[in-house]
Amino acid sequence: MSIKVFIVDDSPFMRKIFSDILSDTAGLEVIGTSRSGRDTIRRLDTLKPDIILMDVNMPGLSGFEALKLIKEKTSIRIIMMSSQGGEDVTIKALESGAEDFIGKPQDLKNTSTEFKKELEYRIKSLFKNEWVRKEKPLKKNPPVRKRISEKTVFSNQDLPKKVEAITIGASTGGPRALMQLIPLFPADLSIPVLVVQHMPAGFTASFANRLNAESNVTVVEAVDGLPVEQGAVYIAPGNYHMIVDNKTIRLLSTPKMHGVRPAVDILFESVAKEYGSKVLGVILTGMGYDGTQGLYDIKAAGGYSLAQNEETSVVYGMPKNAVENGVVDQCIGLKEISEILNQMIKVS
Template structure:
């Protein structure tokens, strides 16, 4: 595999539980940034980021406009804002909703594809609608790697289903397999001694 430089994750209905499972499994030694779009209303994403942070080895924050991107950090898009990557910074905007949602995973995925190219690992989790599929097409075009949650474990197999039917998903996995897969691809040993 090519060296992974960043991870992007998109989720909606049923996503928080799966995100906890995945992010909790990422060790402190994960020397790259992780960006998350979880469809949630304004006000909910801050407490969600704080809860994730309290249970994870990595530092989890709700993203702010113009925030510097650092390795070993997890950035959660705030409710009611799209989050995109520009150079070494995160930018937030209030462009119209995409697929009826803001934040939209597509905007994050597309900007990350441009920035990280072959070094991008993307994950699409349970959720209604088709957000993330077109972003995954961009990621594939740039040589990145796409994972989708399997139908059996999804609360709603909308977002992963659309991505899979677009033909751009490399692996379709259960949440615990997604965690293992990330660690394998990133080649981080999961243990307390790191």
Template structure:
């Protein structure tokens, strides 16, 4: 199967960079190039692309306006190309239905290898997400949901921002336990994302800070490019090497929270590509905590939940709406200490 990509960017140099990165990739081809949003809308019926890469900042019909019109008429995955100057707009694009985004190289004269790797991974994962595959794994259906919960940890990647926005709106103001989130996202963008979550939430959402004392009733989002761990009653950030090709990593958060909260911890793995989170879920389960994975039907990319299910470390598989109901119930019942 060949993945056909429509590249949309007003910069001739940036178009060339993207095309040059895609050309050597097996099974992925550039089917067309558009220099503006208006041209992109004319070319979509002609080329019928599988994926569109879309620049956020363009003259005339900008990236957000183009995205709105694409999502109105087509069900084509869109990956936004964003710069640090467009962090807030990028978060808005994800809310509007963009599947994911990639940070533009800061130095266009020196494109780092990470850009090509990330572009290839996201193109492949988004298209492969549309192919249903059987899940080989065992869910521990005999486990009862815990009546005492002291903390919740959540991990997400591709599709995560929209999923987390949905969940955050379900959390009532009576939250009295901490919630910790790792969303795969570059540095700077998590600050905008935390701000946006906080605007939508009835509780306080902040970007995690190193050494901060953990407070009940607060939602902590791991900063981009920093691993987040729980050390006793404090947050710990580090810049150590990436694992699974990402930083922050879900595994580090889950593995550090499990021995601290033990059987009173709930771990949730949401939509995302790759296998980050499966090993951390295993530690949560080993320590007696309860584990939930988002189901395939409601996941944008079923990679991370699938790996955890196939590792036999999941107690419950649920839709995004069902997970939201679980969160709401946990908080309202107030049976924790």
């Protein structure tokens, strides 16, 4: 059975481009298009789409406003389509319930094949079906640990007595999850928190600014050469890998890993080397398998690891792969992860 897609964009050209791309993709069916948010809402009951691709910037009822109205009455998945200049609105949309977003390529003619694959994967990853990319096992054997249940309940047992750094990796669904974690950090946070959220350049700056405005702690987009200070949260900038070297942020333009830059694995490996057993690593919702090898490095250094469970994940890909490779100490809900993080912050 095909995934039914509805496309919303005020540009006839973009509606045609997206319709042609998706109509030529196995497993996807374009059931309609619209040029406005109001027309979309009016037609939902008749068309009953599985997912909506919606432009952020539209005249009249904006994509953000339409998103909020749709989410109030339905559980239809929504991917926002964002062009340059729509970063702030896109971040607000993710916070308000959009499952994901995809940037409109500026040179669609020369990037059509790559963009088609990216769009197909993002849509299909939101549905449990045979199309989702299979997860990747570790090349090395993980540290000796029993494989935990994916329904592990919150437990204080075996929590580390002290941590000197927290590092977090996320992808699809991550912005909303991070908005539920970081604003709850206390103002007297005494350790650094380093975050990789899979996002393109430009969006990470808007995301860091949004988090900073909502939080009791300082949240910044990382800059090369910036000293790692206690009590600050560092968001890896889009299009750069982030590492920590001698308590200093370093940004790398080395090749993508797992098709992404920044990559969670690269940050986690560096933090494990820098802080050893005093690291708490967290894998949140996201597609793919980035972060599993990094958690292996954290566990091998004696650190502790958490993964978000399936019930609270938008896409249970990255956490699932880490659990199945035996590098996770607890697989729990987002609320429980928040409780553990804040508990460890207090004792550190």
